[in-house]
Amino acid sequence: MPTKELTVSVSKEVLTKAWQLICTARALSDLYEKNKDVCSKYVHATSKGHEAIQLACALQLLPQDFVAPYYRDDSILLGIGYTPYELMLQVLAKKDDPFSGGRTYYSHPSSRRDNMPKIPHQSSATGMQAIPTTGIAQGIQFLEQQGLKHLITSLKKTNSENNTNTNSIPDNENNPDTPSPLERGVWGEARWAAPVVVCSLGDAAITEGEVAEAFHFSVLKSLPILYLIQDNEWDISAHAREVRAMNAVEFAKGFKGLQTYSVNGSDFIESYEVLREVIKKIRKERRPFLVHAKVPLLNHHTSGVRKEWYRPKKDLEEHAQRDPFPLLREQLLSTGFDEDELNDIQQHAKEQVDTDYQRALQADDPAPESLTEHIFAPTPVTEEQGDRNPQNGEKVVMVDAALHAVDEILKKHPEALLYGQDVGGELGGVFREAALLAKKYGDARVFNTPITEAYIIGSTVGMSAAGCKPIVEVQFADYIWPGLNQLFTEVSRSCYLSNGKWPVQTLIRVPIGAYGSGGPYHSSSVESVVLQIKGVKVAYPSNAADMKGLMKSAFYDPNPVVIFEHKGLYWSKVPGTTDAKTIEPDEHYIIPLGKARIDLQADENEVKNGNTLTVITYGMGVYWAKNAAKNFPGQIEILDLRTLNPLDEEMIFASVKKHNKCIVLTEETVTHSFAEALAGRIASECFQWLDAPVKIIGSVNTPAIPLNSTLEKTMLPSAEKVLAVMEELLNF
DSSP states (O other): OOSSOOOOSSOHHHHHHHHHHHHHHHHHHHHHHHTHHHHTSSOOOOOTTTHHHHHHHHTTOOTTOEEEOOTTOHHHHHHHTOOHHHHHHHHTTOTTOTTTSSSSOTTOOOBOOTTSOBBOOOOSOSSTTHHHHHHHHHHHHHHHHTTOGGGOGGGSOOOSOOOOOTTSOOOOTTOTTSOOGGGBOGGGOBSOOOOOEEEEEEGGGGGSHHHHHHHHHHHHHTOOEEEEEEEOSEETTEEHHHHOSSOHHHHHTTSTTOEEEEEETTOHHHHHHHHHHHHHHHHHHOOOEEEEEEOOOOSOSBTTBOGGGTSOHHHHHHHHTTOHHHHHHHHHHHTTOOHHHHHHHHHHHHHHHHHHHHHHHHSOOOOGGGTTTTSSOOOSOOSOBSOSSOTTOOEEOHHHHHHHHHHHHHHHOTTEEEEETTOSTTTOSTTSTTTTHHHHHOTTTEEEOOSOHHHHHHHHHHHHHHTOEEEEEOSSGGGOGGGHHHIIIIITTHHHHTTTSOOOOEEEEEEESOOSSOGGGSOOOOHHHHHTSTTOEEEOOOSHHHHHHHHHHHHHSSSEEEEEEEGGGSSOOSTTOGGGOEEOOOTTOBOOTTOOEEEEOOOHHHHHTTOOEEEEEOTTHHHHHHHHHTTSTTSEEEEEOOEEESOOHHHHHHHHHHHSOEEEEEEEESTTOHHHHHHHHHHHHSGGGOSSOOEEEEEOOOSSOOSSHHHHHHHSOOHHHHHHHHHHHHTO
């Protein structure tokens, strides 16, 4: 035992808890390795070597905080109160895995327990969690500044999980002088503690462009977030010297306002003291910080990529010299802890882990019938409501219907906000679809963003988790590509992989389609790509009334909704689209997503005589079909899908069975498209009712839409092209 006693500013209670938890974390990683034939069935990583910095952070977080751990952060999970048994349920993909019900990897948590920091879902986080987590801080700041702190998710009782946080201080509900968890600092220190957000990242993730977008927005808006960087020098098998020109602190110098600290992440006491100072500043000053912790990697990258396969012996030996476990033990002995007490704690932790492992092995696997649960959260909008054609109502163009819908939403819901490129300020969107809203509701609620489509889309995950209701805009469908990673990995999967705990409530507006010779970068149709992202609903209105009704429905839906708004229909300036201008519905009008509408009825006598066909379409296709149908009075039914996911299969199949002939009409190119898939589904489900092949009409199969107006016209469908196919099919 050392003769010199160490004096530290960390309490004995905290040090004891840290020792108990680091012993637990080490026992976990040792057990997983000892039982690798079982535990490696599903890929996992552990915090071995990273425990000190993770516990130093976790033990200072409060129930009102948010934290986004990454896949090596099981010590953070232990530190905020999860038990080894609960973590093992995830490593073994069991039914009662508290995070995902066996759906996702170890240490991919999502939690809404009232007495713990909240953990929204994130993907296999190699930087992708930076944007959603920064969005949480953005949402908290917005609600605080708008006087809506009571709406912050972490301040509300959710009753979604009832497990106990074993590391929390119990409340004395009968004593009004005892601070509640929301007014208690670390280990019972009475004070107001504003929520902080912690985003945990590996240093290798700093090279991701989306991390830069998150850093930029955090300093642009001065958000209350801590980026906790754990640098173990390895990016799977690539060493830092191969793949990074700078570390996280050096990189962060390019973001004015992001204050940085460096710390020895193997030293629990140093880490705790630095993080205590940083977290205190964030709670008080509400601005971003970055802490860069150097840590050793003592375990494998993951159970599937073993360290001995690629790391030299010298590197392994050097990392072992920085092991936080013996260092903390030495420090505790130096501060007066009894060696026998430390040994007892270590032995108890090992016994608990061994016992929990045997329990977890016996736990049930998920039931097969649970596979399709929580794809979407239930929506309150189940039927059409309000007045579609109010008395004395005025006709409006589609762009004004959208503008009025958002205006009514913002007026009624103070937690709602609208942001995107050029939607704020004087312009109000390049199509004036947000005109004057910023002046009416202020720059905090309607504002411009940088050119960051990934951030615009991905931040809605965090905004929704914080308690906001974001409406965002991608300026053109052609610009959605940088945001697809966030839409796919974070937005669409959150509800499913969190087992229903974290649906993402967001409305993503996307102007789409060819209009006015917009050329290859402003004219694309991208619905087939977005429809491949399961977990996202997709609406596509073709007239002003549907625009308003679907916009409202999308806003109230607790799931992510992409609404495609055809630029060519915004003002009904394209010849033959005047019907897109309709009487404006009242403010209560709402249309359930997934309900198609018959836009043009066929004559019943013609139906009886077998002289009709149905056109299944949406968007601009409605008008190509309507104009072509004028040549065949009473013989054409036009079904406007209105929503592409969910799809109104019942009405589609009923229409096909009634008319026996069908055209599927789209603005997209046909090959590998949504329309082609729909035609195949119709052919399969309605084969015995069909009197002719299902015909598909779409754009010519080119990589892009040419700028020249003659070439654009040649590429796109038209009423004339549709007329020719109608005639062919009616005469089949």
